[in-house]
Every structure is written in C-alpha cells, then in structure tokens.
Amino acid sequence: MRVLTLVALFAVAYAKHEQYQGWKSYYVRPSDQTQLRSLTSIVQKYKLDFISKASVGRNAVVLVKPQYNDVFLRELADQTIAYTVHVNDVKAQLDIEDAQLEARKSITKDEDSTSIFDRYLELEEIDAYLADIAKKNPDLVTLQNGTSFEGRPINLLKISKPSDDETEKPIIIIDAGIHSREWIGPSTALYAISKLVDEAIEQDLIDELDWVILPMVNPDGYKYSRTTDPLWVKTRSTDNDEKSVECPGADANSNFDFYWNLFGTSSDPCDDNYAGSKVHSEVEVQYGQQNLEEFGYRTVLYISLHSYGSQILYSWGHDGTLSQQAFALQTVGISIANAIQQNAKPNYPRYIVGNSALVTGQQTSGSTVDYLHYNGIPLTYNLVLPGVLDNTRGFNPDPTEIEQIAKETWAGIVVGARRAKDLFGNWIK
Ligand SMILES: [Zn+2]
Missing domain, CATH: 3.40.630.10 (Zn peptidases)
Incomplete structure (x- = not known):
C-alpha cells in the first residue's frame, strides 16, 4: 500500500518544478581568499545562487541555470577552483524530496506522533x-x-x-x-x-x-x-515595480x-x-x-x-x-x-x-x-x-x-x- 502511495505521489510531483528542468548544483571549494572572491564574483556575474554560502576550505553549494552551466565550469577551471557535482538533476531531486516529505507526513500520522520536530x-x-x-x-x-x-x-x-x-x-x-x-x-x-x-x-x-x-x-x-x-x-x-507582477x-x-x-x-x-x-x-x-x-x-x-x-x-x-x-x-x-x-x-x-x-x-x-x-x-x-x-x-x-x-x-x-x-x-x- 505504501509503495502504491509513493508511486502516486511521484506522479503528482512530476508535474511540478518544471522551471528547474536542466538545472544542476555544484559543490565548489575555494582554497584561499583569492579563490573565494573569484567564486563570489563569478556567481554574481551570471546571477547564480548560493544554496550554501562559500567559505575558504569548505564546500559551498551553487545552483546553476542550464544556459550558464558551461561558462560557469569554464570560469571555475580557469581559476583552478575545485568543484564536484552536488545534484545532477535539480528538478528530479526536488520531485524526490516532495515525495519523501509526503511519505513522512503519512508515516508520522500513522504513528500518532505528537512531536512537531x-x-x-x-x-x-x-x-x-x-x-x-x-x-x-x-x-x-x-x-x-x-x-x-x-x-x-x-x-x-x-x-x-x-x-x-x-x-x-x-x-x-x-x-x-x-x-x-x-x-x-x-x-x-x-x-x-x-x-x-x-x-x-x-x-x-x-x-x-x-x-x-x-x-x-x-x-x-x-x-x-x-x-x-x-x-x-x-x-x-507585487507592488514594487511593473515587473513585480511577473516577478513578485x-x-x-x-x-x-x-x-x-x-x-x-x-x-x-x-x-x-x-x-x-x-x-x-x-x-x-x-x-x-x-x-x-x-x-x-x-x-x-x-x-x-x-x-x-x-x-x-x-x-x-x-x-x-x-x-x-x-x-x-x-x-x-x-x-x-x-x-x-x-x-x-x-x-x-x-x-x-x-x-x-x-x-x-x-x-x-x-x-x-x-x-x-x-x-x-x-x-x-x-x-x-x-x-x-x-x-x-x-x-x-x-x-x-x-x-x-x-x-x-x-x-x-x-x-x-x-x-x-x-x-x-x-x-x-
Ligand atoms: Zn537566509
């Protein structure tokens, strides 16, 4: 029964998150202050998004739109900044997480849990x-x-x-x-x-x-x-700007x-x-x-x-x-x-x-x-x-x-x- 529920949930979730089709996220690890500043300016230049902020010697997580994927990786390579893939298919990952959250909700209800954490x-x-x-x-x-x-x-x-x-x-x-x-x-x-x-x-x-x-x-x-x-x-x-209706x-x-x-x-x-x-x-x-x-x-x-x-x-x-x-x-x-x-x-x-x-x-x-x-x-x-x-x-x-x-x-x-x-x-x- 639970398997069936999960399959159904995946099907519902599949229609969502379309705007993230083709997006990827990367772990990026600047090794010193110069690389940290370079990474930040690359992210700003292409209007990319830090899901997890950067710091020296740590993995930041950067969300990358498909149209900037190649140029982003090229710029990282030019600066010899280390990176690995975090999520290869952001849309699919969001679909999976939705299904997991829904499944967890029903498990929690099944056990009549009173915890809110x-x-x-x-x-x-x-x-x-x-x-x-x-x-x-x-x-x-x-x-x-x-x-x-x-x-x-x-x-x-x-x-x-x-x-x-x-x-x-x-x-x-x-x-x-x-x-x-x-x-x-x-x-x-x-x-x-x-x-x-x-x-x-x-x-x-x-x-x-x-x-x-x-x-x-x-x-x-x-x-x-x-x-x-x-x-x-x-x-x-939606009241900041004419564009705010489209981009609230x-x-x-x-x-x-x-x-x-x-x-x-x-x-x-x-x-x-x-x-x-x-x-x-x-x-x-x-x-x-x-x-x-x-x-x-x-x-x-x-x-x-x-x-x-x-x-x-x-x-x-x-x-x-x-x-x-x-x-x-x-x-x-x-x-x-x-x-x-x-x-x-x-x-x-x-x-x-x-x-x-x-x-x-x-x-x-x-x-x-x-x-x-x-x-x-x-x-x-x-x-x-x-x-x-x-x-x-x-x-x-x-x-x-x-x-x-x-x-x-x-x-x-x-x-x-x-x-x-x-x-x-x-x-x-
Ligand atoms: Zn915040």
Whole structure:
C-alpha cells in the first residue's frame, strides 16, 4: 500500500518544478581568499545562487541555470577552483524530496506522533502551535502579530515573566524564516520556544531575561516555497515595480535601512537578491522596524536563523570592516559555536565564526544583522544552520535531522543569552 502511495505521489510531483528542468548544483571549494572572491564574483556575474554560502576550505553549494552551466565550469577551471557535482538533476531531486516529505507526513500520522520536530510543519500548524502555547501560558507568553503582504499573520511571541521589583530586563530577540526556502530555521525557533515555555529547565533564562521570538518573518514566502517553488527566497509583494507582477517579492534581508541596495543586491525584481523599490518597501520589514522601536533599546542579543552553511556571521556585511563590538561578537560567537559543537553529531560540519563579508567573500547590504547592530544592539548574528550532511544531497536537511539541529542550536542560544546578559545586561539599567 505504501509503495502504491509513493508511486502516486511521484506522479503528482512530476508535474511540478518544471522551471528547474536542466538545472544542476555544484559543490565548489575555494582554497584561499583569492579563490573565494573569484567564486563570489563569478556567481554574481551570471546571477547564480548560493544554496550554501562559500567559505575558504569548505564546500559551498551553487545552483546553476542550464544556459550558464558551461561558462560557469569554464570560469571555475580557469581559476583552478575545485568543484564536484552536488545534484545532477535539480528538478528530479526536488520531485524526490516532495515525495519523501509526503511519505513522512503519512508515516508520522500513522504513528500518532505528537512531536512537531520530526517534519517540516505547515504554516497553519506553526500558527496553531503559537496560539496554543500563548493560551496555555497567559502569565508568561503574549502573542502579537503584524500582517504580511498577502494578509497572513507575522507572529511575534513575547516571553516575559514579571520581575519582583518591576525593573526592565534585557531582551533576546530570535527570528527565522526571512528567507522562504530555509525551512529548518522556523523549526529551530519553535524548539527554542518549547524549551523556554513548556520545559523551562533553564530558569535563569526566564527570571533574568525577556524573549521576543518571531519564528516566521516571511509567511507568504514560506507558503509559496512549500506549495509551489521549494527554492523560493523572497517575499511575495507585487507592488514594487511593473515587473513585480511577473516577478513578485524582494529579499527582505536586503530591504533594511543600512547601506540599502549598495552592495551585493540587485535592482531587478526578477533577481533573488532584489533589494526592493526603496528602503523598508516590504511590509514584513516595516514590522521588523516597528519591533526595533519597541524592543531594541533593551535588546542585548539578536540571532537570525538561516540555512545552510554552519556559520555564525556578524557585522559589517557591506565592506568587511569590524564594529566597535567586534571582540565581544567574536568571543560570544565562539562560545555559541562551541556549545553547539559539544551537542552536534560527528558528521555535522564545524561552525565557522567571523565577519560575514570576510568569511563568505560576499558583500551584503540592508540585512537585519547590520541594521540592528547599527541601531545599537551590541550582539547581532546570522546563525546559519547546518545542512550539508554526509547522508543527503538535498536542499533542506532530512526531516529526521530537525530535532538534532534544533537541540544543538538551542544549546548555543542558551550560552549566547547568558554571555550577552553578563556583558551587556547592565547597559539598559
Ligand atoms: Zn537566509
């Protein structure tokens, strides 16, 4: 019966992902900074896509359109940059992954599992989980929301235990899902919520800190990536430009007011790194800005969950210079990475910690990490979750890895939160 179901699912999936016919992806391993910069400029030149960001001595994953395949490989060869095939037929791989996810959904249902960390949840399931946790914990949890371009709630969960003396506590902000296709991020954010609220083992984290968690910054994009295009990155807005009807959305993580659209972004709505028509053009970004005004002055640590690459990256992304907090950013970043490492599986890549432009060779502008750091939050990181595992060639980790990734990341967040409070907690008094 299960075989029949799988065959049927393959047949349904076959009609999808047509736009990826002929696409390939490659592992590309730059051996030094010169090769790293060359790789980045080749990727930018042909408007290719890093599925996993580059760094020296590591496999990046680059998605390559058929029309640029030959020239891409020729340019890599010219620069003697090492590469191997990651996925030879991207469309077929996406079809297989769809079928696997569907099969897993029915297995999970068969076993009547209550875990939410054994599969990638649908948007409605995430919304329901957050509503439920707020309802069950009215003294600790407040659920509020903004509204996405297509009218979906952008949930924000505040976890705050009133303090005895009514002093204001430092805040930790965690967000996920700004990039639609990075499904492991929202699951990891939900895991953090479950640890803080359901289990509450680390009591100091609740007694001494407040938490603001946005598990799904870009719900329209997530929905679209789950139903239509699993490699979708952007929002789904159609009001930026005449071309936005045909090519919706902007990269929300390039749309914030920090050297907007000057480095590493595009002005073409059809590009994945389109910065939007103006600063804060995306309603999802406007909601982020409002939250900065509400919570920013008390925030000591901001972590934005992305995938994949096993990297902890900090400012400044536009030019690779270091901020005045670089020493704290590096040392706390290493503490977070070490805590994750101690809880990681042996086949997971080790984390790299550093300035985002230097580690990845890629300049960015308008990112949340730079914007929030510039606006006074002392520790802001992109935490790029692991993904390139020995046992998979896919674009998201196998669902059986979700709980492990969420668990080890939580260990890192715990350490980061305590270090942030110790270093910067009395700034806000
Ligand atoms: Zn991302």
